[in-house]
Amino acid sequence: MDVTRLKDSWKKVAAYGDEVPLFFYSTLFLTHPETRKLFPVSMAGQRDRLVGALGRIVSDVDRVDELVPFLQQLGRDHRKFAVVAEHYPAVGQALLHTLAHFLGPEWKPELAEDWSEAYGLVAKVMQEAADEAATTTPPWWEARVIRHERRTADVAVLCVQPEYELDFTPGQSVAVESRLRPNVWRYFTPANAPRRNGTIDFHVRLVGGGPLSTALVQGVQPGDTLRLGAPVGNRLTLGERRDVLMLAGGTGLAPFKAMLEQMRAEGTERRAHLFVGAPYARDHYDYPALHEMTRECPWLRVVPCVSREPARPGVEAGDAVDVALRYGSWSQEDVYVCGSPEMVTGSLRRLAAAGIADERIRYEDFDSSSTSGGNP
Numbered sequence: 001m002d003v004t005r006l007k008d009s010w011k012k013v014a015a016y017g018d019e020v021p022l023f024f025y026s027t028l029f030l031t032h033p034e035t036r037k038l039f040p041v042s043m044a045g046q047r048d049r050l051v052g053a054l055g056r057i058v059s060d061v062d063r064v065d066e067l068v069p070f071l072q073q074l075g076r077d078h079r080k081f082a083v084v085a086e087h088y089p090a091v092g093q094a095l096l097h098t099l100a101h102f103l104g105p106e107w108k109p110e111l112a113e114d115w116s117e118a119y120g121l122v123a124k125v126m127q128e129a130a131d132e133a134a135t136t137t138p139p140w141w142e143a144r145v146i147r148h149e150r151r152t153a154d155v156a157v158l159c160v161q162p163e164y165e166l167d168f169t170p171g172q173s174v175a176v177e178s179r180l181r182p183n184v185w186r187y188f189t190p191a192n193a194p195r196r197n198g199t200i201d202f203h204v205r206l207v208g209g210g211p212l213s214t215a216l217v218q219g220v221q222p223g224d225t226l227r228l229g230a231p232v233g234n235r236l237t238l239g240e241r242r243d244v245l246m247l248a249g250g251t252g253l254a255p256f257k258a259m260l261e262q263m264r265a266e267g268t269e270r271r272a273h274l275f276v277g278a279p280y281a282r283d284h285y286d287y288p289a290l291h292e293m294t295r296e297c298p299w300l301r302v303v304p305c306v307s308r309e310p311a312r313p314g315v316e317a318g319d320a321v322d323v324a325l326r327y328g329s330w331s332q333e334d335v336y337v338c339g340s341p342e343m344v345t346g347s348l349r350r351l352a353a354a355g356i357a358d359e360r361i362r363y364e365d366f367d368s369s370s371t372s373g374g375n376p
């Protein structure tokens, strides 16, 4: 297989932008109408989630060994869309048809063969993991909302009770869907370590016009049912036994709360420093719970930060990363970052400028090729 040719051809196709998913979906839905019901009712105006990732992942086939754990999670997670084995050839054909359309005369039999083989390899890993998961877990978990607290104008904290135990590692995310927005799935990170009673807290921020976040913050009520997908992601799970520095922006706090609960349950011997950023003090929607935690956990320090108003007692002025860098040089700690894409990018830049080595920094990238998500 000529992987360079594969990657080059994807680059050329991807340059056609939004035309590519448009063509792909028209082909898929026309040739396999039964797949239409897996996707959101309205796909207009929504960022393409599948096609770009599909092309990138398949043309990355030379890294397939390295990508196996990711593809296995992706395959298990795809069960929530009600994807079944017969859908894989349908998507593969639509992908090849799309490539042929955009590459025109450059679409040669050898290239077609390479794409078909690469897709087959990736699809096989996903399908096998999905089949294996089907022997032990449901395709999705129905979860009843047992509490819905509107903490600020745009943040709600939901507590849900899944019907079956949903086992996850603190820092992992699960996709969430509400019947108010059928088939619109978005990732959120549980804000607690697994509990004996199985309940899960989600911190949800209204993202301008986001259909699901609007439903979860403004529409959903106690008693409603949500659907949850299989847990995914490993970038924000606790690593080696080093001390930790956590930088949170807004609801990016959720994974850190879960990890801190895990550390507390394990009787940790590390120290943890959590800097939580928000524009104004009133946006610190979870401060009482964090404050309570610091009283119980002498190894934990929490510093609330505000970027759009002056400091006040107990609240520092500046972005979480700037305040953290004023507090110390963090030469030994593992550094975790979670927040909006802008917050993550800005923090990574500042950490690099401060000389913190890449390999000690862990974060979620919100790229669509990653199924690990967060709460931007």
Ligand code: HEM
Binding pocket: 035, 038, 039, 040, 048, 049, 050, 053, 054, 057, 058, 074, 078, 081, 083, 084, 087, 088, 089, 091, 119, 122, 123, 126, 175, 183, 184, 185, 368, 369, 370, 371
């Ligand atoms: C090699 C095979 C495949 C790869 C690499 C792949 C990859 C992905 C990725 C990375 C996403 C975005 C993550 C997410 O939003 O959860 C996604 C979404 C999705 N995929 Fe797949 N996928 C594959 C096969 C399939 C198949 C066979 C189907 C069945 C029709 C399917 C249906 C979907 C649906 C419904 C979505 C959500 C789209 C949306 O929300 O707009 N995928 N896929």
